[in-house]
Every structure is written in structure tokens, then in C-alpha cells.
Amino acid sequence: MKSLLLIFSLIGVLLTGYLIIPTAFAQDTGGGVNHPGTWYVGEGLKTGDYFSYKLCHVYYKDCVDFQMDWWIEGTIFVGSEEKWLAQVVVYDGNKIVKGNMELGMIAPEPSGGSSELSTYRGAYKISIAWLSAYATKNIAVDSSGEKAFASPSWGKIANIGGQQIIPSSLETISVPAGTYDTIRIQWKTGGKISEVWVVDDFPYPIKASTWTQVSEGIAPQEYEFQLLDYKENVNSNPFTGITPTPVGEGVAEGCTQHYDLVDIKKTTKNHKYIIDLRYGPPDPASGCEIEWFISFKKPADETEFLNQVQYDIFVVDDKLTLPPIRTIAGEDGRNFLYSQSGQVHFTTIVKENAGTAHYVIWVYGLAPDFVVPPGEPDFLQIDIPIDGKSTPSSTCGPDQTLVNGVCMDKRPDVSTCVSGTHLENGQCVPDKTGGGGGCLIATAAFGSELAPQVQMLRELRDNTVLSTTSGTAFMIGFNQFYYSFSPTIADWERENPIFQDAVKIIITPLLTSLSILNYVDIDSEEEMLGYGISLIILNLGMYFVAPAIVILKLKKRF
Numbered sequence: 001m002k003s004l005l006l007i008f009s010l011i012g013v014l015l016t017g018y019l020i021i022p023t024a025f026a027q028d029t030g031g032g033v034n035h036p037g038t039w040y041v042g043e044g045l046k047t048g049d050y051f052s053y054k055l056c057h058v059y060y061k062d063c064v065d066f067q068m069d070w071w072i073e074g075t076i077f078v079g080s081e082e083k084w085l086a087q088v089v090v091y092d093g094n095k096i097v098k099g100n101m102e103l104g105m106i107a108p109e110p111s112g113g114s115s116e117l118s119t120y121r122g123a124y125k126i127s128i129a130w131l132s133a134y135a136t137k138n139i140a141v142d143s144s145g146e147k148a149f150a151s152p153s154w155g156k157i158a159n160i161g162g163q164q165i166i167p168s169s170l171e172t173i174s175v176p177a178g179t180y181d182t183i184r185i186q187w188k189t190g191g192k193i194s195e196v197w198v199v200d201d202f203p204y205p206i207k208a209s210t211w212t213q214v215s216e217g218i219a220p221q222e223y224e225f226q227l228l229d230y231k232e233n234v235n236s237n238p239f240t241g242i243t244p245t246p247v248g249e250g251v252a253e254g255c256t257q258h259y260d261l262v263d264i265k266k267t268t269k270n271h272k273y274i275i276d277l278r279y280g281p282p283d284p285a286s287g288c289e290i291e292w293f294i295s296f297k298k299p300a301d302e303t304e305f306l307n308q309v310q311y312d313i314f315v316v317d318d319k320l321t322l323p324p325i326r327t328i329a330g331e332d333g334r335n336f337l338y339s340q341s342g343q344v345h346f347t348t349i350v351k352e353n354a355g356t357a358h359y360v361i362w363v364y365g366l367a368p369d370f371v372v373p374p375g376e377p378d379f380l381q382i383d384i385p386i387d388g389k390s391t392p393s394s395t396c397g398p399d400q401t402l403v404n405g406v407c408m409d410k411r412p413d414v415s416t417c418v419s420g421t422h423l424e425n426g427q428c429v430p431d432k433t434g435g436g437g438g439c440l441i442a443t444a445a446f447g448s449e450l451a452p453q454v455q456m457l458r459e460l461r462d463n464t465v466l467s468t469t470s471g472t473a474f475m476i477g478f479n480q481f482y483y484s485f486s487p488t489i490a491d492w493e494r495e496n497p498i499f500q501d502a503v504k505i506i507i508t509p510l511l512t513s514l515s516i517l518n519y520v521d522i523d524s525e526e527e528m529l530g531y532g533i534s535l536i537i538l539n540l541g542m543y544f545v546a547p548a549i550v551i552l553k554l555k556k557r558f
Helices: 002-016 115-125 440-446 452-467 469-482 486-495 497-519 525-557
Strands: 050-057 066-078 081-092 095-103 110-113 164-175 178-189 192-198 207-211 221-231 262-267 274-280 289-298 301-305 309-316 337-339 343-349 355-366 378-386 400-403 406-409 421-424 427-430
Touching (some): 050 115, 066 115, 081 115, 095 115, 110 115, 164 221, 178 207, 262 378, 274 355, 440 486, 452 469, 469 525, 486 497, 497 525
Antiparallel strands (some): 066 081, 081 095, 095 110, 164 178, 178 192, 262 274, 274 289, 309 355, 355 378, 421 427
């Protein structure tokens, strides 16, 4: 039993990235901790400070992660007001956004800056700088701004059901930037405990996990962030050599601003989910936006929302050919979209030509965003009329299809690719036998290279394992063994659905264990070897030791 507890503890550390270490300080669960002094957002902020955070907010794509780095260049005057000037770079999926923002001196809230950063400035303000609504720099003789760690309360959440914001405990935690002695600030909202960890004399909280207030269902994540890096005395702009991603096409002019919503409530093709959808306008024009309101519900109880939904929105041809013509997650450089609460609201730009666009809400499954969901994907196809001047389809040849107004060769289905080949950019190409080969067995098991399970394997291989010498050496030897039998097994999977399902069940624990590597930092050969050997031992235990123990016990009993 002790060994099992140790294993679960180690896995928990790998997944969360930090371990709470008890301290010798007295702790008061009623509010207030035994730590001297006060704190406010912006405490100790100075020219030359460099910060890097990973964060998300529910108001931006339902809390999808992005990285925000900023460097305090100095101070400027805007009229008679002195402000901090920060240079900023944001890494959001496959986009790099670069600009600046102006921050207040009393509280480092953004009050201006580059228009390209407006969305990210807003997310920063209501997450990393959120506590400035309760803890700010003292002004002259007024000492009410800074908050004492020993204080029983720092204020009260304004929304209904909100409680006191209290310093609750002293904790030593680790984030990617390092290990810190922190004060945990907490409050209850949405039926859950929201937590922010602050460090005395440090300008910003180093970690947070908060939840929204809801009247029904499970509270979704409101915002979450952690400090990735911090440097002092950076004398020159660290972003000089970074080139931002060119700005894509914006929303066209003359789009409908006031419209009714189309209501659709249907079960998915295989009856696994109910999708309660509202979208508008009913007939959007090319270049304009579609506004989506999507709720994922249980077929057995339409009042209950699903949680931890991994999904995407595709645009497909008339035959529902995969891979799709367009994927919303793929355009953002992500493997899938994710909803903690099962309720999403966002907009997309119409890129389809006039006529009927075949949209598909594709549900990969239900699982945390770092875990491969079990079971088959399911989907619901929605045909949306696109307003505007149509381009005659007769201009395309018999082996072509119209994609965004351009005739392109029809894409083959992944299942049409023969042994030793895989689908790449719409074409069946030979599999590589080196480090970048295809994941043949997983692709055949899950039906597409777009499946998040396959994408996770590719990213893990390319971005983690192949980044070290020992990992590269392992992959070379592994590929020689793997490609000696995987094309045959992949063919068997395509020919026999029962065998395909069996393979999927067998490899799911392996994929889940491998996903741990996406949430740990591997900065050396020793760490790569350590994590690699640990995972090998874990999988040997799951696939061989545990079944052997069960078999032996059954033999003794019978």
C-alpha cells in the first residue's frame, strides 16, 4: 500500500509540477498567516524586470493557454501621468504577437498600448493583475492599499455567492521559474476554492487557479497562470530579434451586426452526445463572422452539461472526407479545442465561398486536456448557407473540389493509403524510417492523423524525445524495430474493426502514461533518461507485472 501511495504521489508531482511542502509557520484557516509585512500587486517592480507567464482566461477562447512575456523598459509620461512602459511578446498557438503596453504606477494595470495586444492586455488585467482591485500601492499617508499577510481578510468577492479573500497558508511551491516560499491567497466561488500564490517583495503572483461563479453545472476555470521565467536588470530589449506573425485577414466591412440566432439541438451521429447549438447570423457572408454558442450535454439527461470536452469544428466536402478542408483548432496551431464546462461561446471568420458550407462539430471525447480521451470520436454535421456571389462548381475538374474559391485535387481518405505510406498534406506519401516517421498503429487505430492521440505522439517525439541525444539514439533503434511490423498491424486494423478496437483499448494506457512527458521540463540528458526509464518501468508494470500477478492469484484460488 505504501508503494502505491508513493507511485501516485510521484505521478501527481509530474502532472502538477509542484509539491506543497509543510512549513514550520503557524497557519490560520480562518484568514491571516504568521508572516510579517504587507504586499500589493506591483511591489518591487522596476526598470529591467523581465517576466514570462503561461496563462489563460475563460473570456479568451474558453481558457486556452498562451504565453505572455514582457520587459519593463522604463517610464513614460502620458499627459501628466507617469506610467511604466513594457515591451511585450505573446506566443499564442502558431501566432507571435508583438507590441507594448502602458502600466499604472499605483497598480500595474494596462491603460494603453499597441492595438494588436488589446485582447491579451485584457486577459493580463483580469488574471495576473486581478488582485490589484484589493491590494495596491499606498498613496501618501493612506495606508489602506497594501494588505498585511496577517490580516484575516483582504476583501470580499463582489458576485453573488462570493466569499472573503483570505491569506490561508504558507507554502513552498515550484513553478517553471523556480521554487518559492509563498503565501496562498484563497476564496470560494462557484462551489470551488480559488487560489493565488504570492511572494513577498515580488511584483506579481507566481501561480493561480481560479473558478467562475455558475448557477448550474460544474464551474469552469476562470483563469490560470504560472511564472515561467523571471530576470532582473535586463538592460536591452530581449525581443529585438523576434518577428511577429503577419496579421491575417480581418473581418470584412458591411457585415450584419444585428441578427437572429439559429437554434439546433441534435444528438451526434453515434448518439453519444447532445449538441445544443445556436449560431448567427443565419446566412453569414464570406469574410464575416459566425457567432457560436455550443453546449455539450448528456443524452440521458439534457439538463446536465458534459465536462472536459475535447472537440473541434471542421469544414468538410460533400462526402465528409477526412482530413477536413479546414479545422478551427488547426488554424490556431492546436490539436483540439477544449471546454472544461461543456459550454462555449466564440466567433470564427467565414472563409468558405458562397453556397452551402458543411460544418462539423467533431467531439474527440471527454478527458482532461492533457489526457487522451477513450473511445471513438463522434460528430454532428451542420450545413450553413454562405451569402454572396457563388462561384460555379462546374469550373473544377472531376478529380477536383472547390476549396475557398480555388479548385484543388480531392483529398484521399486516410484509409486509402496503402501499407508503408501515410497521409500528408492531402497526399499518400512513403513513411520515413528515421526520426520523423508516421505513427502507423495509432493512426490506424484512431482513424486519422488529425486525432489528438496521434498528434500528441508526434509532438512528444519531435519536441521532447528528439530534443536530446539519448532520445534521438533511442528513436533510431526503436524505429528500426517498430517499422518492421507496424505496417502489417496497421493493415490488419483497417481490415478488421474488431481488431482495431482491441488495439485502441490496448494502447490507450500507454498513450496516457506518455502524455506525462508533455507536463515536465526536460533540460538535460539525465532527465530524459530518468523520465524515460521511469515510464518504461511504469508500462512494464501495467502490461506485464499486474496481469501476471492477477493470473497467479487466480491460479492459486482455482
